[in-house]
Amino acid sequence: MAAMRTSLEKAVCDVLTDSRSTADIKRGLLSHAHQLGLFFGCRDLNNSFLPLLLTVLNAVEWQLRGSFFGAVAALGPHTGRDSLDVFLLPVLEQALVDSEVAVICDAVNCLATVCHQLRKRSLLKAAEKVAPLLQHPSAAVRHSAVACIVAIARVLPAVDVFAQLAVMVADRVQQQPLMLTGGR
Secondary structure, three states, X not given: OHHHHHHHHHHHHXXXXXXXXXXXXXXXXXXOHHHHHHHXXXXXXXXXXXXHHHHHHHOOOHHHHHHHHHHXXXXXXXXXXXXXXXXXXXXXXXXXXXXXXXXXXXXXXXXXXXXXXXXXXXXXXXXXXXXXXHHOOOHHHHHHHHHHHHHHHHHOOHHHHHHHHXXXXXXXXXXXXXXXXXXX
């Protein structure tokens, strides 16, 4: 089993870092992130796969950068809470200023997917970064931001929703979403 793990780890490394590997091949690998998470397990995923995965964010192709966030959402259950807290938020900050609207949406949707696995401190920090997107010129980005804020509100204790999250979004929306006005 160890030999198979080593071989697969090398193959993944080659696909993600070899200059001859195309964006389509990398996207194909990323589409199997859940299965890779099951195979590698938490320790190997955090030590080997996630650091390699970051190289995808340097891609010129926006579709590949967007696929990265789909992979992170699929890997979330396998990485553990600490890894998501440390790994996702800095990467998310970078994606929120991406030149491509689809990448911003993918990043925000990823956060909405994994928010139940984040600590309260990280959730509030993420919400602080996502809240300005409620006024983004793109309707798709605004929609993703609303969905993310609502997902975060569902995870946070009610006191934090009203005392912190609602305050973050108050001046950015015309009407508070039901989730933020007590209609849980």
